[in-house]
Amino acid sequence: MTAPTESRSAKRTSAASEITTPPPGATVPAVDPAAGQEYELSDEVLGNECFGCGPHVEHGLQMKRIGRDGTTAYGEIVVKREHQGAPGLAHGGILATAMDEILGTSAWLTGGRYVTGRLETDYLAPVPVGSTLYLKAWCNGVEGRKAYIEGEGRIGGPDGPVAVRAAAIFVRVPMEHFTKQR
Numbered sequence: 001m002t003a004p005t006e007s008r009s010a011k012r013t014s015a016a017s018e019i020t021t022p023p024p025g026a027t028v029p030a031v032d033p034a035a036g037q038e039y040e041l042s043d044e045v046l047g048n049e050c051f052g053c054g055p056h057v058e059h060g061l062q063m064k065r066i067g068r069d070g071t072t073a074y075g076e077i078v079v080k081r082e083h084q085g086a087p088g089l090a091h092g093g094i095l096a097t098a099m100d101e102i103l104g105t106s107a108w109l110t111g112g113r114y115v116t117g118r119l120e121t122d123y124l125a126p127v128p129v130g131s132t133l134y135l136k137a138w139c140n141g142v143e144g145r146k147a148y149i150e151g152e153g154r155i156g157g158p159d160g161p162v163a164v165r166a167a168a169i170f171v172r173v174p175m176e177h178f179t180k181q182r
């Protein structure tokens with residue numbers, strides 16, 4: 001019998017593919033001062049209806065933004081019964097949503113409004129219902145309208161094992177992007 005081999009995702013240290021790795025010319029921006037202020041008021045910026053962070057969306061993730069360090073953003077979600085896929089475990093799409101929310105927060109901290117263009121996710125460990133997922137996202141660079149953002153979610157504590165990683169391209173859009181579709 002051959003010894004079990006480590007999974008490919010466990011060997012990877014980043015979720016970023018060639019597409020979500022910034023090109024050499026990309027720069028890592030400082031936090032935008034206006035975005036820093038918006039961060040403190042993010043409920044008002046987004047309203048209360050966001051599935052990812054709306055504090056009163058009953059079955060939503062109710063992600064709490066718990067701090068930032070420059071454009072690095074920190075957040076937490078508690079996985080609820082309504083977030084299950086397999087019995088007792090968080091649905092992968094829910095985890096991707098949590099990553100989208102925290103990565104998006106980091107993108108917005110660079111200044112301007114951003115939407116997700118591409119989101120890549122590595123799942124490393126199952127996340128049980130009832131557990132807290134400790135989220136962190138940072139910006140690897142901005143080039144033109146594209147922000148290259150990466151992040152991770154840990155269980156058991158902010159320094160616990162990594163359960164999920166993600167990398168994304170967020171694309172800067174004008175404010176009308178959000179109003180013209182209504």
Ligand SMILES: CCCCCCCCCCCCCC(=O)SCCNC(=O)CCNC(=O)[C@H](O)C(C)(C)COP(=O)(O)OP(=O)(O)OC[C@H]1O[C@@H](n2cnc3c(N)ncnc32)[C@H](O)[C@@H]1OP(=O)(O)O
Pocket residue numbers: 019035036038039042045046052100101102103104105108109114115116117118144145146169171173
């Ligand atoms: C401080 C903050 C506090 C508040 C916190 C708020 C947090 C919020 C958190 C929210 C979290 C949740 C967030 C959500 O849920 S956002 C909701 C989910 N996302 C969407 O609905 C986006 C839908 N897509 C679009 O609207 C358009 O396709 C966009 C706007 C994205 C681009 O269409 P547009 O016609 O405008 O531009 P373009 O096509 O010329 O592209 C421009 C550049 O981008 C590159 N590109 C585009 N797509 C991709 C791709 N897939 N992979 C790789 N690259 C891609 C493209 O090659 C080009 O590059 P270059 O040729 O210039 O080099």
